[in-house]
Every structure is written in structure tokens, then in C-alpha cells.
Amino acid sequence: IITSVAVHGATLCLLYLSSTLYHSLPPGRAKHVWNLFDHASIYLLIAGTYTPITLALATRQPVWGWGLFGVIWGLALLGIVFQACFLHRFRALSTLTYLAMGWLVLIAIQPMWQLLGPRGFLWIALGGACYSLGVVFYAWTRPRFTHAVWHLFVLAGSLLHFLGILFHIVLGSAA
Numbered sequence: 001i002i003t004s005v006a007v008h009g010a011t012l013c014l015l016y017l018s019s020t021l022y023h024s025l026p027p028g029r030a031k032h033v034w035n036l037f038d039h040a041s042i043y044l045l046i047a048g049t050y051t052p053i054t055l056a057l058a059t060r061q062p063v064w065g066w067g068l069f070g071v072i073w074g075l076a077l078l079g080i081v082f083q084a085c086f087l088h089r090f091r092a093l094s095t096l097t098y099l100a101m102g103w104l105v106l107i108a109i110q111p112m113w114q115l116l117g118p119r120g121f122l123w124i125a126l127g128g129a130c131y132s133l134g135v136v137f138y139a140w141t142r143p144r145f146t147h148a149v150w151h152l153f154v155l156a157g158s159l160l161h162f163l164g165i166l167f168h169i170v171l172g173s174a175a
Helices: 002-024 031-059 061-087 089-139 144-169
Strands: none
Touching: 002 031, 002 144, 031 061, 031 089, 031 144, 061 089, 089 144
């Protein structure tokens, strides 16, 4: 559990570090590099969020847990390579890939429900809903400040996933 939660925490920190540096730098080479890290870290955070959940699931239902773990990390690595090659060319496809990876959990809805219980599942589902609703604001370029609203949805999704993992994987409570 400790290692899997550390992976989640590390990918969460990497995403926010990359995003902060990307958004704070003036145009230039460094900003371009951090833009790549920013987008790559989205794939890592998705896989990192799955990690403690899928590895906890693997102790009860190994096929589901390890299978989903392998698929999601494989997709994350493919996504990073794709981003490195085509950073700005297929923005909509990248966004759809993030969403598809996030909602891939639905193929294991019953095992996840059994692992997390209704409340734990709700934390995770609400986190996913925040990320998904935020995509609407990410896609809009007008009105002004929609990108900032997108980041608020990302913060909410991150917090809900963090709390769901804390309460239902780490502490194993019915919070």
C-alpha cells in the first residue's frame, strides 16, 4: 500500500509542478519543454491514481487488479510517446484519450464497487466527474478565464481522488 500511494503522490506532485512551471514561464524553449512535461504528467497522474486502487484490488481479484494496472500503465506510456511526437497536432485526440483512460474503470465497476464500497466508489466517481466536466472548460477558448476554471475542476478532482484513496484504500474506513 505504501509504495502504491507514494506513486500516486509522486505523480500528483509531478503534475502540479509541471503545470505550475509551464504556466509561469515566458514563451521560449523552456516553456515548450515544460508544456511537454505538463501533458505527459497527465498520463502519469491518471495511471498513478489507478495504482493504489488497482493494486489493492489485485490482493482480492488478481486478474482484475493486475490486468487494469497493466492496461492503464501501458496506455500511459503510449500516451507519453504520442505527446512527445505530436504535442500540438492532435489536442482533441489527447483530451479524448485522457477521458477514456479515466473512465476505463467502468469495465471493472463491480470489482471496484466491492473493493471501495458505495462511499469509496462515490469519492472516485465524483473525482472523475470533476475532471470530465472540467474538460468542457478546457475545450472552450472563450469566455475569458475558462482555462482557470478548468484548473479548479482539476484541483477538485485531485482532492476527491486523494480523499477516496486515503479513506478507502489507506485507512480502509467507511468515511
